[in-house]
Amino acid sequence: MTTKYTPLKDHDAPLKVLFTGYLCTVAIGYLFALIQILFTHGMADGKFGLSVDDIVYSYYGNRSGTALEVKLNGSMKENASEQERFAIMKWTRDGADANDYKDDGIDKIIEQRCVMCHNKDSGSLPDFTKFDALKSYTTQDEGATFSSLTRVSHIHLFGISFIFMFVGLIFSFAETTSTQYKCIAIGMPYAFLITDILSWWLTKIHPMFAWLVIFAGMGMGISFAFMLVTSILEMWLFKPVFIDGFGAGYLQRRDSTDASIADRIWAVVKTVARSIKPAALFVKDQWLTQGLPFVKNLIASLTKK
The missing domain is CATH 1.20.120 (Four Helix Bundle (Hemerythrin (Met), subunit A))
Known part of the structure; x- marks a missing residue:
């Protein structure tokens, strides 16, 4: 060659x-x-390893619970004890009230378990030193x-x-x-x-x-x-x-003279490409002669109204 x-x-x-x-x-x-x-993403469903559910929870969200619950049962599961996670989820399901936030001791759990990463210097992570930032995660999880x-x-x-x-x-x-x-x-x-x-x-x-x-x-x-x-x-x-x-x-x-499957596929692709070119030129010509003037006239009529 x-x-x-x-x-x-x-x-x-x-x-x-x-x-x-x-x-x-x-x-x-x-x-x-x-x-x-x-x-x-691989911990979105609480289990190690990437699965379809992980992808769904990451982008579409787990609509059966709040964003905070999903994280506590998923990628953040190891960062708090079961009792602490249960307390946060109970507070979330009870309405995430600001008064209960301190009365139920949720503020101390957040401070001990979350604020070390979720603070004002964390960059892209939410700042959980602010109650409003935490509150926003107590709504339905809609993913990214x-x-x-x-x-x-x-x-x-x-x-x-x-x-x-x-x-x-x-x-x-x-x-x-x-x-x-x-x-x-x-x-x-x-x-x-x-x-x-x-x-x-x-x-x-x-x-x-x-x-x-x-x-x-x-x-x-x-x-x-x-x-x-x-x-x-x-x-x-x-x-x-x-x-x-x-x-x-x-x-x-x-180097064989016999055409391989890839060669045949490549030949078909080139043939299709050659046939598409005249069609593309025809579409372009129709757009310039008929489509574009129609759009301009339509815009002009709408502008006058």
Whole structure:
């Protein structure tokens, strides 16, 4: 296969070390992100391990109880004794009255168990030194708020897309993967990232989309792992793996004149793309000649009224 770039195995050692250091660091960061998910979203139902219920409770909410109860039975369960949690939940169900807050000793429990993290210096965490902030969590649990989803969505879209850009850039120098597979592998993380973010909002609206969150997350992980492992193997273990090892058979199939399933799929995609282009031009022409003037006239008539 003719290449117009320097393959990973032929790069100078300093550049290989740079690429490998970045990939390994990002991989460790990805691993810690998964662990963090297990200890946050994964504890939403009070049980360790990520499940569909965890996703539903995190985004749609557990509508059977208050937000404070859900946290006390979930990710915050280990931070207070059963008796203390029962007292807080009883106070919540009795109306979360300000007078009972002190009379029932809830203020002391909050001060001892919660304020160490939930204070004015906690950043994104609510400040439980203020009664009103605590009171807001005694209403029905509706999961993530739209404002928090907006904040987290734009952070993830900007941050993770940069990670995938550099991983994809390194992977683009791979020579064992055909152009078709490269395009798919490099594009997949972005498609799954957008799907993942979109699924948060959809799950907020309806819990049935919780499965989509898991599916998109798995897709991102698989595509990321494929690019990372392939890049590292080509840089440091090209001959043992792709010449003398299990990768030799793959290279033979790749260079075979017989079209693979992926090649056939790629051919279909290109054919569909070519057929879509004339249709897109037709739609554009219709919009400019008929649709846009109609909209302008409609806006003008509404403005006059």
